[in-house]
Amino acid sequence: MRLMIYSHDGFGLGNILRMLAICTHLLDSIGELSILVVSGSPMLHSFRLPKRLDYIKLPCLNRGISGKFSAKYLGIAVDETVKLRSELILSAIANFKPDIFLVDKKPYGIRDELKATIEYLKAKLPETPIILLLRDILDHPDITVKEWRKHGYYEAIDKFYERVLVLGTPEIFNICHEYQMPPKVANKVQFCGYIRKELGRKKPNLVLNELQLSPEEKLILVSPGGGEDGYRLIDTYLSSLALLPATYQLRSLIICGPEMPLIEQAALQHKAALYPSVQIGEFTDDLMSYIAAADALVTMGGYNTTCEILSVGKPAVVVPRHKPSQEQWIRAEQLAKRGVLKAIHPDNLTPESLLRSLLEQLDTPQSQISHPAIDLNGLPNISQYIKTLITNKKGVVPSRQSHQSSNKLRDLAILKQV
Structure with missing residues (x-):
């Protein structure tokens, strides 16, 4: 089974560290899984990567204190960088043909760079479920609700996403309530708990x-x-x-x-x-x-x-x-x-x-010192959900061979249209 992960990484190490922890746990608990990460992290190469995981490095975007994005290293306009990233992601999806697509944080990606990919999946790989992964808190509710309405994120989740996995607990922050999610969207939310960090290599x-x-x-x-x-x-x-x-x-x-x-x-x-x-x-x-x-x-x-x-x-x-x-x-x-x-x-x-x-x-x-009971089972809960998806798909997913024998010229034509 093939899992593809989109991790945009606009600022800092947080996204990629969190995603690598998830990938490592999934690979340890699901033997038949291979993972391809598509990421803009400039630090991904610095970490020890587990077997059956590889990555495609996207050109880096940087989000400054103002919140505006710019190309971090390339001396080109941000619109050109986003276009390049978008086409790389789409090409990866079309060739890797994942059984599951996991998207980090933004339903349409940074500056809508995932729109073409999501539309391609809907048209050509409709059996591939798209899962949204959110951390416990995105931003102040006033800001997040305004952004999600502006970019059509509620509608995107309702139309394209099978599930929203939240790495947190409603006791700390209930995103369904705080972000005014419509019932159809809230019903797709699953709180997984926070991520328990493994002990280091040295005592x-x-x-x-x-x-x-x-x-x-x-x-x-x-x-x-x-x-x-x-x-x-x-x-x-x-x-x-x-x-x-x-x-x-x-x-x-x-x-x-x-x-x-x-x-x-x-x-x-x-x-x-x-x-x-x-x-x-x-x-x-x-x-x-x-x-x-x-x-x-x-x-x-x-x-x-x-x-x-x-x-x-x-x-x-x-x-x-x-x-x-x-x-x-x-x-x-x-x-x-x-x-x-x-x-x-x-x-x-x-x-x-x-x-x-x-x-x-x-x-x-x-x-x-207070040690309240806070759910730290985020990793096993995500793993269990992915296992369930795989189990459900095994009886209905077309064989990999049939995917690969499809008409390549037709796929190229669709890519150009998207």
Whole structure:
């Protein structure tokens, strides 16, 4: 069976990390599955990819703080880049002929780049179900409802999509209610729970030994995710160390993120050199090993980071991004109300507020930190749904041989028409 995944990746590492976790779990649990990922992530090649997974790299788009898209590397207009991406996706669909098509976040893709592909599937591969995958929160309801109405997303789900899988729980954020989904769309929604993060490759004791921590020191891990807009968080954290009372012995491990501009990395490394207890690096593909070893976390509030916090139950101070999307702030605020973490709005971020929140987390006994029952079964629930689809399709899907023997000239003509 063939699964094709569209992951647009307009900003940061979150989308591709989440999608790779899903792919790995699917391949581990469904032996007959092969997966082709179509992605614009500039970092996909940096990760260990499981067997039976391959990818097509799309030209990168970048979404700045304003929310507008531009070509990240190519010196061409965004419309040309989107057209190129759209044609690559359509060609991949026509040749790979997936049994299932999984779309991340946007029903028609970035700037409608999936429209031609979805219309092709409807006309030529109507037996291929199209599944929409959404994280728990997209943006503030006012913004999301306006965008979905403007782009016809409700109608697209009703017409083309078989199911909407949500990586969250209605207790934290009920997208059906918050995003005013019509009954026909809401009936397709299945809440799968958050993604439980697997432990890293190194045990905590090994990490602590590598970092040469003394028994008296507390390890603070500081990570802004991909890092493209993480400079302020790390800079503020470094400034807060000058205010640290002498009674606290902290060792800080800072991971800037591979998408932080080099000039900003250099400035932070220069500032970090003032503090012998600080180690700073760019990237690790085994972040969970360091999270598990840390005594507390200072992070931004992306979906993956939240899942890491929920999975390990470590004290955390989260300074979420609030532009161009308010998704991170809404999530952090909801979890802060439940006592899971400390949240600081970016407008209120200062060295004083950051240090105060961090020390409060360190001084709170582990037994007093709230660990509410939050569903972390996102991966097995998605896997079970895909297994069910495969089981249902096995008796009705035409043989692969019959697909391949179809008239290629006819397919080319249809591609040109679409």
